[in-house]
Amino acid sequence: MFQGVETVFDVMELEDNARAKLLQLSPTEMADVARFCNRYPNVELTYEVKNERRLRVGKPIVVEVSLEREDEIIGPVIAPFFPQKREEGWWVVIGEPKSNSLLSIKRVSLGRSARLRLDFVSGAPGRHTYTLYFMSDSYLGADQEYKFTVDVDDAPQTDSSDSE
Numbered sequence: 794m795f796q797g798v799e800t801v802f803d804v805m806e807l808e809d810n811a812r813a814k815l816l817q818l819s820p821t822e823m824a825d826v827a828r829f830c831n832r833y834p835n836v837e838l839t840y841e842v843k844n845e846r847r848l849r850v851g852k853p854i855v856v857e858v859s860l861e862r863e864d865e866i867i868g869p870v871i872a873p874f875f876p877q878k879r880e881e882g883w884w885v886v887i888g889e890p891k892s893n894s895l896l897s898i899k900r901v902s903l904g905r906s907a908r909l910r911l912d913f914v915s916g917a918p919g920r921h922t923y924t925l926y927f928m929s930d931s932y933l934g935a936d937q938e939y940k941f942t943v944d945v946d947d948a949p950q951t952d953s954s955d956s957e
Contacts, residue, residue, distance in 0.1 A: 800934050801833045829871045834881070834935055835863040836903065838927050842943055850948045853912040856897075856925065856941075858885055860907045867904060870931040882930040887911050889923050896923065915945045 798804060804812060804826070816826065843855040860883075870879045887897040896913035915921060922942045929935040 801830055802835075805830045832864070832866055832868070832871055834903075834929070834932060836883075836927070836935070836937075837861045837863060838925075838937055838939070840925055840939065840941070842941060845943060848915065848943055848945045850915060850918050850945055852948075853914055854943060854945075855910055855912045856887060858909050858911065858925070858927075860885075860901065860903055860909075860927070862903060862905050872931070879931060881932065884926070884928045884930065885909060885911060886926040886928065887913060887923055888926065889921065891922065915943070918945050918947045920944050 798807065798815065804815075807815065813823070816823065818826065838858065838860055840856055840858045843857060848854055870881050872879050881903070883901040883903050885899050885901055886895065888895050897911040899909055899911055901907050901909060920942060921944075922940060925939045925941065927937040
């Protein structure tokens with residue numbers, strides 16, 4: 794790699810002469826790179842665990858996710874070797890890496906912004922660390938992940954003793 798250039802955003806931040814030196818492309822090819830970079834998605838994700846202080850075993854854990862696209866142009870993916878027009882797709886997933894478990898998943902069609910809710914049920918009391926993944930089915934390097942921790946209490950005790 795060229796001095797820490799690892800992502801599309803790193804290529805976009807280079808000075809023109811440094812970019813030309815790194816890529817060594819014809820003007821036509823450089824125009825294609827610029828077109829791709831301008832279309833590469835920049836998505837801001839925020840999330841919130843609802844009722845975080847009152848989570849109980851057997852009750853749903855609800856995570857609200859907000860997605861905000863920061864780029865101007867939305868349209869088909871620039872994929873010249875793909876046999877037909879390809880629209881981008883996005884997935885929001887919650888998993889538990891410790892147990893290698895998938896807990897919740899939703900496919901998202903993302904225009905400028907989107908809001909969605911994911912939910913799952915915790916089967917055990919205690920502190921749990923989950924990972925929220927935001928994944929593209931079209932763009933390499935656009936995926937994001939966020940770890941979050943929740944404390945789940947035992948289910949409330951019910952009086953199941955016999956009244957004889």
